[in-house]
Amino acid sequence: MEEINELIEQRKKKLADLRASGIDPYYESFQAADYARALLDKYNELDHDALESLNRSSSVAGRILAMRNFGKLAFVHISDASDEKIQLCFARDILQDRFPIIKKFDVGDIVGVSGRLFKTKTGELTVEVQDFKIVSKSLRPLPEKWHGLTDVETRYRQRYVDLIVNPAVKKTFAMRSKILKAIRDFLELRGFIEVETPMMHPIAGGAAAKPFKTFHNALELDLYLRIAPELYLKRLLVGGYDKIFEINKNFRNEGISTKHNPEFTMIEFYIAYKNYQYLMGFTEELICEAAMRSVGTLKFKYGEYDIDLTPPWQRLTFFGALEEKGLPEAVARDPEKSVQWARQNGINIPKDLPKGKPIFDEIFSELVEPELIQPTFITDYPVEISPLAKRKKDNPALVDRFELFVVGRELANAFTELNDPLDQRERFMQQAEARRQGDEEAQSMDEDFLRALEYGMPPAAGEGIGIDRLVMLLTDSHSIRDVILFPQLKTEQ
């Protein structure tokens, strides 16, 4: 991306000038003893005289974000990896013949300096620079200091610039890191081990979604990027693990929106000998732990909403929630009556809805989901839309399953795992039938998975949580792109 640009040319000229005077503007290392944040935390409280008597020397390295030059004195703000800004003072009296080098500085350059700490007349903690190096010369101008970078396209495409100039972005991703750490710690403390299963699947199973397809040349094999790790994790249950989890990407070849990125991060975890009832309490604890260790509280704002994660969370059955909306289960289960009911109640039913797909699922998403603002478990899903979950003992038309909703969005999906290989085979057959009737997202028969179940899988509860959505909730982010460092975009030009 070679561009002729006056500003870049000016900077290249400065770079050449530096080299001509024997200065290397691209160092291979710099030993900074201090972080800006640590210096401010420790010394900002001291007054001018107290700091003088300490005579504290320091060294910091970071990117120049602002410069104010007075001819024989210059103030420079740098920001370092501690995400804090510290002021540097370059004075001709101190730097003597090296002082003119600062004429070659630009906002964006990375410098390393050492010098004594002092307080300016206005009381700002400042490094009085005694020695300095330009460790990396920047050739491109940064966005201006006042309005910063707001163009969302540039922010996503050039996330590196976004991170330099928008501190809130770093905060979000620091939160993301804390949330993931909290989840890992929570599970590891309870005896789980983290595993990695294939991202490339010969059969894309474990969820209802369209996969990305790819090809392995040497094996001459069609492969799919995984849409879910579920069927592999359950194979591990067969193998004898009792508490496992995997945190990794899934890939779904579907539309992009504020809530969907083609690759997104899921955690799936499985506990042998437990059921979905157990997982509800477990989920409350897990998510509260993540919230406490990132947000620091269970009560916080998400946009207009005041969210309260304090357990226990509301629990409603799938058909119970529909009945509250005036749709009796008997009507919901009747394909024709339910369509009629939907039309009468102004529910938008897609015209191209595949034949095998039940209408109540549509009605539920349209009528119930948007109102589930506070955390709510929806339980006892119909078996037709849950091909991998165990049937309820007292009602084989339903399964032992829940989904967790917050701010109208699905955050988690969990169930008691189907471990009856014969029932599982039947469910796959039904899915195959749905596929024949036009449901592209119906699941495919996976003979190896069935073979594994035939060896015997312990009863188990399993759950998946959309990490990106959890991070959105806890960071008050309203687009999934704000919690993914490099969200998917079309290529430039």
Add this chain to the structure above:
RNA sequence: GAGCCGCUAGCUCAGCUGGUAGAGCACCGCCCUUUUAAGGCGGGCGUCCUGGGUUCGAAUCCCAGGCGGCUCACCA
């Protein structure tokens, strides 16, 4: 995939019913030893997203396309 909105200097934006490109910041030059969006004086900077069309003349109007945002659809 559909609808609506946007795209002008490095950044943030103005530019009316068509008359030939602007501001602030950033940048360059000079002055300035305590600034905090430093200040003063002077200066430069454009594929007006792209390609067609209408017109004497298009950043502006029309058509097509690109990229992005939002909403809807699909989904997590």
